[in-house]
Amino acid sequence: MSLIMTYVGSKGCVMAGDKRSIGFLGDKNQREVLEEDLYSGKIQTTDELLKRADELDINLKITDNGEKIRNLGEVLVGEVKVRATHETKRKRIYATTNGFHQVELTGSQINKMQSGKSSIVIFGNKITKEIANKRLKKYWKSKISLVEVGEIFQKVMEDVAQATPSVSPEYDIFIIHPQLEHKQAMELLRTTILSDVKELEKWREKLRQEMLAKSRDIQMASKIITQGEVGRVKKAEGDKVEVILSEGVEALNMDWEVLARAGDSVIMKLEQASPLNIGDLVVIEDENLCVKKNKAALSCDIILCKAD
Template identity: 65%
Template sequence: MSLIITYVGSKGCVIAGDKRRIGFFGDESQREKLEEELYSGEIRTDEELLKKASELDITLKITDDAQKVREIGDVAVGEVRFKTPLKTKRKRIYGTTGAYNIVELLGSDIKTIKGGESSIVVFGNKVTKEIANKTIKDNWKNKTNLQDIGKLFSKVMEDVA
């Protein structure tokens, strides 16, 4: 379950992302059922996920070393992706001091581009975004610095986990 959080402001950019990647293998309709339960929040723990996958005869490959956040020069880049044997969908954010762009790709085709000058952008599924947005709202201070934002993003990652 991916979560990438980006803050872009006039004094800098902060980005944080999880490292989990889950591969689903098996019958497509059963995979979709499992993913729906997982991403809707019905499944809340690794144990519940493994049990439900077994019941649906779905094989999972779970890794916790994915590199979803990186730096290219002065630009922070975060990416979430959805990959099947036939297609790859990716959503990226490029952030730097005072500007960001969001790009969606289907294969190598650019699907949409959005941008702005300052914002907090959260990538994830419905449940992770709700938790992240609530934690940010409950803990945001008007006068804050980039280090405090980094600490807040760490708290968000803990709350979502």
């Protein structure tokens, strides 16, 4: 679903990348049929893609706001992703004047690295690479400036977008020209890759923690009491009501930490003045916290949950 083209030469580096992302939702076998039709070039327009997806009962999510290439100052980075069952595989190119590294990662682990001094490198699916190579041969000149390379890349991106819906009409393009010898370029790329992969590792760990937190939120939310007995009034002074929690009830804070268990007291607030007696039953009815005998509304800054 991508086209990223990179030119690496002795005067600088040019990189162009499209912005399209396509999500395929549906039966695995049918998805594979649709992807094969798309990436082999059988499907040539967005209308044809949508029609074929409908025939195969596949839902598509198409967006054109992806950032597949980045400018890190003296280094350009391009990335394509392949989503596997349990991991995301990434193929990246780090490029600068007089050097580039192609890196394959699983998660944040580097599996393979290939290096070079000067080249044109194309990332894409079967049809995008095929069309891009033909167009590059058509437009290329023997002597060429970085600006001219950029102009050729723009033409190629536009041509490919007209030939397949796997590439967006919109694209990003960067040109850099740091003065570096090959040895300097290799060292710069090495340190950049190490730093960039470390950032990826940090991002993945943060994402993992967020997912764990969300999972815990979902799990804990199922324990929140929405109906039933909470406790009994122990003491009431003004609008402050002390309640002893009933068996099987516990009070948690917003971080799901236990503050009080069955038999412990918690403080609640009486929303409107109402006569209360020691021993009055406090309940939640239709998700409303109240005193059962007169429905006097109560509030609290804790979460009342079923105990494990």
